[in-house]
Amino acid sequence: MFKNMPKETLYEFARQAVPCVGFNTRRATRLITQYYDKALAPAGLRSTQYSLLTLLAMMGEAPMQEVAYVLAMDRTTLTRNLNPLLRQGLVKVTVGSDRRARPLALTPKGQSTLEKALPLWQAAQSRIVDAIGAEQWEAMMRGLHQISMIVEEDL
Numbered sequence: 001m002f003k004n005m006p007k008e009t010l011y012e013f014a015r016q017a018v019p020c021v022g023f024n025t026r027r028a029t030r031l032i033t034q035y036y037d038k039a040l041a042p043a044g045l046r047s048t049q050y051s052l053l054t055l056l057a058m059m060g061e062a063p064m065q066e067v068a069y070v071l072a073m074d075r076t077t078l079t080r081n082l083n084p085l086l087r088q089g090l091v092k093v094t095v096g097s098d099r100r101a102r103p104l105a106l107t108p109k110g111q112s113t114l115e116k117a118l119p120l121w122q123a124a125q126s127r128i129v130d131a132i133g134a135e136q137w138e139a140m141m142r143g144l145h146q147i148s149m150i151v152e153e154d155l
Contacts, residue, residue, distance in 0.1 A: 021147065039124035043117035048081050049090075050121060053106060053114045056091060061105040064093075072148070085110070 002010055015024060036047035045053070055070060056062065068078045082104070085091040090110035094103050106114070129137045 025147075036121070036124055039120050040117055043113060043120055044088075045113065045117050049085055050114075050117055052081055052085065053090060053110055053117075056104055056106045057111065057114055061094060061103045063101050063103050067104055072152075 002013075005013070014027065018024070033047050036050070040047060040050050043050075051071070052067070055067060059067070059070075064075060064078060068075050071078065073081075082091060086093065088109075089107055090113055092105055092107050094105055095101075132140070
């Protein structure tokens, strides 16, 4: 029944039947993740890995807890996402001034992989932004930021 339904009708049905921020953002997130995973596949990355590499490129060397905080991710999930990147030699764990701290850093191979992935990401990103328009894009980003601030207060 739903598979043959026009996408606009399905989305409107889902929005009205389940007017839950959590349900609708999770559904959109799953689809968006699949979209970016497909776009980044030629670079050998998944969207979560691309985000992590990009963040490390921006932060430089960063403690795991800081990376987890910026990504709104618990350390267990971060570790699970990091393991393939560590095995591939894209990220390294260093020893900080405090031996208990385990800063993360992008390796030269990680930087090279990120450079290969960037045009793939840019094409995928442009497709979305161009389709919805810059004004709607900015409004959506502001809305997501506001929702994040609201729910973060209660965590």
